[in-house]
Structures are given as structure tokens and as C-alpha cells.
Amino acid sequence: MEISERVSNIQPSATLALSGKAKAMKAQGIDVLNLSIGQPDFNTPKHIGQAAIKAIESGKVDFYTAAVGIEPLRKAIADKENADHGTDFTADNVVVMNGAKMTLYALGQALFDEGDEVLIPLPYWVTYGEQVKLAGAKPVFVKPAAGRLTVVPEELEAARTPKTKAMILNTPNNPSGAVYTREQLQAIGDWAVEHDVIVIADDIYGKLVYNGTKFVSLLDLSPAIRKQTILVNGMSKTYSMTGWRVGYAIADEQVVKGLKTFLSHAAGNMAAVSQYAALAAVTGDQTCVEEMRATYEERINTLYPLLNEIPGFKLDVKPAGAFYAFPDVSEAVKLAGFASTDEFVSALLDEAHVAVVPGAAFGMDDHVRISYATSMDVLKEAVQRIQAFMADHQK
Structure with a gap:
């Protein structure tokens, strides 16, 4: 049987592929240090799990819920975002779905038509472009000038055509850890309003910023920019709930209506038990969020200078958010005698047993993504292995 042209034209997730290979090697007894996947290494906070157990025991999770999610959770999310951003x-305005990934996919299905163009700044999360293609639209990748990992309106404008309908903006950014400033976002938001470009704001890492960096959302800016923005967020990163699969969109009621119609046929509703867990996450004690954030901050402060000590690794600016570093390794690839970053990464896994993701997956081939969502001991050992790998290949 042949699969559809639609699916044939998309690429598998490079991050999941690398992580899968690393896990398979571990299963064979190989001591692999997996820095390839964006998954918090913390367990979900206990009070969240306990709320889920209570919901099960009380019989709340045994039946269908509304396609857009239970009303108490949607209200709690609206209240949380209003408190964070001064919105109303x-x-x-809230639709709860099966993770932020599904939320982005659903938005593509609800918003884009055949031939629409969607601007995606580089570097970008691997799934954005493929989801745009699945909606029949065309991803248009916007590369920032050399030395920057953030785009400016002039670069967006150069890529805009009469077919441009939307852009996807992710800050803090996966894979680079870059955080757009208020001034940068204001300029981009004003440009979007001027040209009637919808901005899908992926704020999934918004609570994970470091060393005094202030996270700013497009929702924090003018009423006109807010009106032009659709927010995507979720519980996976902030509350270490990747397995629970809870994401959400906040949009005007017309978009919500479209999402509701799509979900009524595509998914029905997400797991009810996860919704009650998410309700506890949003309304409960937030101390756990700060504890995890502080741990990530300590890790990047330790890892940043160590990465710059590796021959050929270049990381000029310390990542300010998320839990990734995105060093330029073009010189390391040459020093080690490889023809491409992909070859370098493959050899690093096979020989040093360290898994990282090649930058081509994010639109920037000269880089690799390193996740520091793992213990300090693992990070230090990984750096030592990379150092030894480079020493061996420079002989």
C-alpha cells in the first residue's frame, strides 16, 4: 500500500529520531549521554499527580468532555494569562488540546488554505514547517543576518508576499535559547499589524528565563498587536508534564469556533485525567516552577564556559531561556576532519556516545542543539567526552 503524497512530502522529526537511536543504544547496554531531546528531567510535581488520582477516584474522568476542554481548566488558563499579561x-477564548504540538497543528488546519505562505524565522523548531505543509500551505523560512539568532522586521518584510498569511514566532527559542526583547517584539508586532499578518506566538518556554532576563510576550504589547496574535502554550515545559500532553491556544472567538469544529472530528477531547492534572498545575503552588527554573539557570551558567572551551565550538552569547544551547560547530567539523555537521554528529554518537541534534534540523547547518534538561553530572561528562573526541580526531 502507498501512503499519501501529503505524508510523503514531510520529514520525520529529527529530534525524536536522534533520541530514539540513543535510547536503542542504551537498551543494548551502551552508556549513551542523550542531550538530544527537549524533555525536562524532573518528575511531574506530586500535587499535580495527586490531583489526577483524586479525579480518577471521584469518577470525574470516565466520560467525554467538551472538545475544547473542561470549563474550569479553560477559565483557570484565561485567569493565569490575564494575570501575567494584563489581558481580559x-x-x-481558550481551547485545550493534546499538547502544544497538536495545538499548532490544529491552528494550521483551522487557519491556512492551499497556497497560503507562513513565515518561520530561523532557527526554528523542527515541526513548524512540516505542520504548515500538512495544512497545504507553504513554509517560508526567514534567516537572520550573520551574528544574530533573532529576526528583524526588515528581514520579515523581504520574505513577505501577497500570499503571506501568518508567521510563527517562538521566544524563548527552541533551539537557540534566544529571548526576544520588548523592543524587538514591538517592532515585529507593529509590522504584523501594518501588513495584517497573523502571529502565532509559541510561548511554551516563557517561564524558563535566566540571569535576570525578562520574558515578554506579544500579549504584553499594544491592543492592536494582541488582536493580531494567537497564543500557544502548554504544561510540558513549565510543569514537567511532557507525558500528560496538555497544550492550549488563546484566540478570538472566531478562531476558537474553527478549532472546536476541527477537534470535534479530529480528536473529540484530550484525556480527561490530564485536564484535571493541568487544572491543579495552573491553580496550585507555583514554587515548583521556580525550583526547576533555578536548576536550569545553574546548568547553563556552568555549561556555557565549558562549551566554549571545546575546540571549534563557538557560542558567543549565553542562552537566556528554554533549556538548549546552539553552538556554531563549523570549525569543529573541519578540525575533526568531517565533511558535514551530520557526519560529525553521527560519529559523536557512535564513538563518544553523546547524542546531540544537527543544526540542519533547525535550518542552520553549522550548529548543533544541546539540551541541558539533564543532570549536571551528565552535562560535565558529555563535555569531557566531546573534548576527548575532538582530541582523537585532530591527531
Whole structure:
């Protein structure tokens, strides 16, 4: 049987592929240090799991819920975002879905038509472009000038055509850890308003910023920019709930109506038990969020100078958010005698047993993504292995 042209034209997730290979090697007894996947290494906070157990025991999770999510959770999310951004959303503006990834996919299905173009700044999360293609639209990748990992309106404008309908903006950024400033976002937001470009704001890492960096969302800016923005967020990163699969969109009621119609046929509703867990996450004690954030901050402060000591690794600016470093390794690839970053990464896994993701997956081939969502001991050992790998290949 042949699969559809639609699916044939998309690429598998490079991050999941690398992580899968690393896990397979571990299963064979190989001591692999997996720095390839963006998954917090913390367990979900206990009070969240306990709320889920209570919901199960009380019989709340045994039946279908509304396609857009239970009303108490949607209201709690609206209240949380209003407190964070001074907005006036209600539960009617919120749609809860099966993770932020599914939320982005659903938005593509609800918003894009055949031939629409969607601007995606580089570097970008691997799934953005493929989801745009699945909606029948065309991803248009916007590369920032050399020395920058953030785009400016002039670069967006150069890529805009009459077919441009939307852009996807991710800050803090996966894979680079870059955080757009208020001034940068204001300029981009004003440009989007001027040209009637919808901005899908992926704020999934918004609570994970470091060393005095302030996270700013497009929702924090002018009413006109807010009106042009659709927010995507979720519980996976902030509350270490990747397995629970809870994401959400906040949008105007017309978009919500479209999402509701799509979900009624595509998914019904997400798991009810996860919704009650998410309700506890949003309304409960937030101390756990700060504890995890502080741990990530300590890790990047330790890892940053160590990476710059590796021959051929270049990381000029310390990542300010998320939990990734995105060093330029073009010189390391040459020093080690490889023809490409892909070859370098493959050999690093096979020989040094360290898994990282080649930058081509994110639109920047000269880089690799390193996740520091793992213990300090693992990070230090990984750096030592990379150092030894480079020493061996420079002989």
C-alpha cells in the first residue's frame, strides 16, 4: 500500500529520531549521554499527580468532555494569562488540546488554505514547517543576518508576499535559547499589524528565563498587536508534564469556533485525567516552577564556559531561556576532519556516545542543539567526552 503524497512530502522529526537511536543504544547496554531531546528531567510535581488520582477516584474522568476542554481548566488558563499579561480573556477564548504540538497543528488546519505562505524565522523548531505543509500551505523560512539568532522586521518584510498569511514566532527559542526583547517584539508586532499578518506566538518556554532576563510576550504589547496574535502554550515545559500532553491556544472567538469544529472530528477531547492534572498545575503552588527554573539557570551558567572551551565550538552569547544551547560547530567539523555537521554528529554518537541534534534540523547547518534538561553530572561528562573526541580526531 502507498501512503499519501501529503505524508510523503514531510520529514520525520529529527529530534525524536536522534533520541530514539540513543535510547536503542542504551537498551543494548551502551552508556549513551542523550542531550538530544527537549524533555525536562524532573518528575511531574506530586500535587499535580495527586490531583489526577483524586479525579480518577471521584469518577470525574470516565466520560467525554467538551472538545475544547473542561470549563474550569479553560477559565483557570484565561485567569493565569490575564494575570501575567494584563489581558481580559475568558474561558471562551481558550481551547485545550493534546499538547502544544497538536495545538499548532490544529491552528494550521483551522487557519491556512492551499497556497497560503507562513513565515518561520530561523532557527526554528523542527515541526513548524512540516505542520504548515500538512495544512497545504507553504513554509517560508526567514534567516537572520550573520551574528544574530533573532529576526528583524526588515528581514520579515523581504520574505513577505501577497500570499503571506501568518508567521510563527517562538521566544524563548527552541533551539537557540534566544529571548526576544520588548523592543524587538514591538517592532515585529507593529509590522504584523501594518501588513495584517497573523502571529502565532509559541510561548511554551516563557517561564524558563535566566540571569535576570525578562520574558515578554506579544500579549504584553499594544491592543492592536494582541488582536493580531494567537497564543500557544502548554504544561510540558513549565510543569514537567511532557507525558500528560496538555497544550492550549488563546484566540478570538472566531478562531476558537474553527478549532472546536476541527477537534470535534479530529480528536473529540484530550484525556480527561490530564485536564484535571493541568487544572491543579495552573491553580496550585507555583514554587515548583521556580525550583526547576533555578536548576536550569545553574546548568547553563556552568555549561556555557565549558562549551566554549571545546575546540571549534563557538557560542558567543549565553542562552537566556528554554533549556538548549546552539553552538556554531563549523570549525569543529573541519578540525575533526568531517565533511558535514551530520557526519560529525553521527560519529559523536557512535564513538563518544553523546547524542546531540544537527543544526540542519533547525535550518542552520553549522550548529548543533544541546539540551541541558539533564543532570549536571551528565552535562560535565558529555563535555569531557566531546573534548576527548575532538582530541582523537585532530591527531
